[in-house]
Every structure is written in structure tokens, then in C-alpha cells.
Amino acid sequence: MTKNKKEKQDKAADKHQETEIKITAPAGDEPENTTEENRIAELEKQATQYKDLYLRTAAEFENYKRRTDSERAEFFAYAGERVLTDMLPVLDDFDRTMSSFEKSHDAEALKKGIDLVYAKFRAVLEKQGLKAMNSDGEKFDVNLHEAILQQPDETKEPETVLNTAEKGYFLKDKVLRHAKVVVSSKPE
Numbered sequence: 001m002t003k004n005k006k007e008k009q010d011k012a013a014d015k016h017q018e019t020e021i022k023i024t025a026p027a028g029d030e031p032e033n034t035t036e037e038n039r040i041a042e043l044e045k046q047a048t049q050y051k052d053l054y055l056r057t058a059a060e061f062e063n064y065k066r067r068t069d070s071e072r073a074e075f076f077a078y079a080g081e082r083v084l085t086d087m088l089p090v091l092d093d094f095d096r097t098m099s100s101f102e103k104s105h106d107a108e109a110l111k112k113g114i115d116l117v118y119a120k121f122r123a124v125l126e127k128q129g130l131k132a133m134n135s136d137g138e139k140f141d142v143n144l145h146e147a148i149l150q151q152p153d154e155t156k157e158p159e160t161v162l163n164t165a166e167k168g169y170f171l172k173d174k175v176l177r178h179a180k181v182v183v184s185s186k187p188e
Helices: 001-014 034-076 082-102 105-129
Strands: 130-132 145-152 161-166 169-171 174-177 180-186
Touching: 105 130, 105 174, 145 161
Parallel strands: 145 180
Antiparallel strands: 130 169, 161 180, 169 174
């Protein structure tokens, strides 16, 4: 039985055996490396397209950079425009107050005019986010205060702000200017 089985397998293998046939190009046709040359030409074309794309992208980026630099410079040049626009009515009020004083020399009217202009000026600054620090009687804080003098004081705890020589200000939540203060120390 095994002999018959093996003979059947050999016959089946002979029937399905592949035959290799060589195909040669007819005379006058290009050699076999034509496909390689086509592939190289295609890759060179792709490389040219990518190079062009790269150069265009680089040029667009340079234009973008130049444009944003210009916009940034313009922004900083006119950054104070809103504040100054809000301050113009205050300036107008000062002009009217000074003009009125030159005509009448009334000291009481001048004081009232300056008080009104001062209140308007403070309102404009507060609208822009400016807040004054209240330092007197507070604990000395290096993040808010600049000590210009230490003074012994028995009635106050050491490192307490006794007096403010120059007010400090916040712009929104950031310290715009530290307060210059006189600070208490232990008596000797």
C-alpha cells in the first residue's frame, strides 16, 4: 500500500511541476534596466516636488514671521492708546480749571476744580486696574514694601509699617510699584 501511495504522489507531482520559460525581449527593445530608469525618474520628480513644497513652506513661514513681528511692533507702539484716550477728558478738565483760575483768581473755585479733576483722574486709573496699597499699620512684607528707615517704637510690634513715604500700587494683581515705608523695630 505504501508503494502505491508513493507512486500516486510522484505522478501528481509530475503533472503539477512548473516549467520555467524564459522570455527574451525582441531585438530593438530597451534593455531590462528601463524599469529602474523609470523608477529613478519618478523618484527625482518626487524629490523636485518635495523641494518645491519645502521652499514654498519656508517662504510662507518667513512671511508669517515678518507679519507677526510687524503686528507686535505696532501693538507695543500703540499699547497705551486706550489709557491715553481715557485720560483726555481729565486733561480737558485741567485745561478748563486752569483757564478759569486765570480769569477769576478764585482760590476756592480752583480747589473745587482740582478736587473734581483729581477724582476723575483716580477713576480713570482704577478703570485701568490700578489700586493703591494700604500699608500703614500692616506687617512689613518684602514683596510689597521697600523699607527706607527703621524706627524704634514701643507701642508697635517689630516689623510693622509705621508710615508710608511713597504709596505702592497694584496693576490688577501684580505689584506695579513697591511702597516705600518706615518700619518699626525693637527699642534698644
